Amino acid sequence: MDTTPHGTQVDVGIVGGGPAGLMTALLLRRRGISAAVVEARSEETIAHTQRAGILEAPTVQMLLDADIGSRVLTEGHEHTGTVLSFEGDQRRIDFQELVGRSVWLYPQNEVFRDLAAAWQREEGIIHWSVENTAVEGLDSDRPQIGFTDADGVSRTIEARVIVGADGSRSMCRKLIPEGVRTDHFTSYPFAWFGILCEAPPTAPELIYANSEVGFALISQRSDTVQRMYFQCDPDTDPESWSDDEIFDHIQRVLGGEEVVELRRGRITERTVLPFRSYVCDPLTYGRLVLAGDAGHTVPPTGAKGLNLAFSDVRALVPRLEELLGDPAARPDDDGLFDPLRRYSATALDRVWKAQNFSYWATNLLHRRPDEDSFAHLRRRGEFQAITRSAYGRGYFADSYTGWAD
Ligand SMILES: Cc1cc2nc3c(=O)[nH]c(=O)nc-3n(C[C@H](O)[C@H](O)[C@H](O)COP(=O)(O)OP(=O)(O)OC[C@H]3O[C@@H](n4cnc5c(N)ncnc54)[C@H](O)[C@@H]3O)c2cc1C
Missing domain, CATH: 3.50.50.60 (FAD/NAD(P)-binding domain)
Known part of the structure; x- marks a missing residue:
């Protein structure tokens, strides 16, 4: 130098x-x-x-191998599985059982x-x-x-x-x-409305939920702060929803309080996150x-x-x-x-x-604005094919936790 x-x-x-x-x-x-x-x-x-x-297993290993610190292990949370839900039908994907790996929430x-x-x-x-x-x-x-x-x-x-x-x-x-x-690009007709709120965790692991009003994700940040997302139109103004409307909507996607009771709290941050897939080659x-x-x-x-x-x-x-x-x-x-x-x-x-x-x-977990009954029921069939078969769950677990090569 x-x-x-x-x-x-x-x-x-x-x-x-x-x-x-x-x-x-x-x-x-x-x-x-x-x-x-x-x-x-x-x-x-x-x-x-x-x-x-969410950090994949190889990402966590990289942090540890590079001697950058082990806070990921002491302050992060190991998730050995996640929950996929379709109209209240909750199915757990057990990463450890399926592929012997976890992800870390950090x-x-x-x-x-x-x-x-x-x-x-x-x-x-x-x-x-x-x-x-x-x-x-x-x-x-x-x-x-x-x-x-x-x-x-x-x-x-x-x-x-x-x-x-x-x-x-x-x-x-x-x-x-x-x-x-070469620019390879595709876009999607929806976005995520993301919130941070001061509340205890709704669940110990992430819940990826899907319903007739679209998708929601329950995630965690700490014992007192939670991250949640739900599907919205890309042009949504984040200030146009009240706190109650947001929580009522997410609760509906989860399938009602008899399935899982959403823990609510003061919303401290709201953003709309557009979706796109892009690769430069x-x-x-x-x-x-x-x-x-x-x-x-x-x-x-x-x-x-x-x-x-x-x-x-x-x-x-x-x-x-x-x-x-x-x-x-x-x-x-x-x-x-x-x-x-x-x-x-x-x-x-x-x-x-x-x-x-x-x-x-x-595409599995979101509802397209123009979705007809065939498309919806086909997606439900796909959800069942994935979650009710060890091979389907294995594909999800292998991909989500990070392929070995
Ligand atoms: C709301 C949200 C949620 C997400 N959730 C997830 C998730 O759960 N899991 C996941 O794996 N990924 C997620 N992502 C994606 C993830 O955050 C990014 O993929 C990641 O940040 C990529 O890292 P990066 O270093 O390539 O880019 P960045 O983190 O974007 O870093 C690029 C940096 O370059 C700087 N920069 C830009 N232009 C210039 C310039 N001209 N001169 C100098 N500096 C410049 C920027 O300020 C920025 O700090 C999420 C992204 C968002 C926005």
Whole structure:
């Protein structure tokens, strides 16, 4: 690493200090590779933003292997199963019995705190609250990230590779020329209305519930704060529902108080979360490579977004080390470096499995606005085929807890 007043030279420059960016920086450091991160938001903002909550077994293992801290085990909650419900017919999927794995409920903002603390403990370079991020010189051997830091000073990070870990609205992704990049996209005619509320848990495990008025998810955050979602129109104004209307609706989706009694409390946060499925192929061009939501997004039903960010990093770091270890490496005729092309292929294999699971679970559990009786009863048949067969439950458990490869 080499530093001048307004410029820094490292092996890898990273745009985005979310889970993908910070995990990449940390794992590179473990291999003796220097990295620097620029992040548009403040550390405080990210640490208080509620997003994902379910960590697959391989994600938890990565946190432990990287020595980032074991709070996930002490403060997170192991879930050995989950409940699927169709019109009040509740069926438990026992992950441990079916595939011998669990998931952990550990909120993304806590994962972020652990990663940011580890990076700062190791005195890693990170610039929070940057503006005007621009990546230049991708066709040279030393591309640069230019940005304005939190004090208004223009700075550059010069690197041998740039990792675009800048989330679903990625600016880096657009630097892959349209002739090289294929965008695969689908959208859905519904969204999730998400709330955080001050209440005790309604149930010990997640409940994915489905009814004639649509979908709801009962999730937990702590003994006193709960996360819940229900299906809504993408144009819904979150302020247009009263607290009572929200809880009455979720209770109805669960199947009434005789099935499960919803625990209510003061709603402290409400958001509408649009659904889309997107994959960028390839995840690289020249000395730029994408990781996490920058390269793909999934609807939240399968709880895969954060986990895919981690599996990308797992696949990416060895390939970055390979590329950096070969100073004579040159791109092929498509402008791709071989190690990064192989990273893209490996990562996209898992991404497409996750896309399939997320798409399938979304369509199984949500009611389309134009659903007729045939479509509804077919979905009920599918629900029964999955939940009443060990093979069906096994598919769900294997996918949800994170495939072994
Ligand atoms: C409400 C909600 C619920 C979710 N629930 C789940 C769930 O249950 N399970 C699950 O697995 N996933 C879930 N997800 C998805 C999950 O949060 C994402 O997949 C995950 O954050 C991806 O991590 P990332 O690092 O790729 O992107 P991000 O976390 O989005 O991080 C990207 C970072 O890049 C920064 N950035 C962007 N542009 C720039 C720029 N130009 N310059 C500098 N920095 C920039 C952003 O500020 C951001 O901090 C949910 C998402 C939302 C919104």
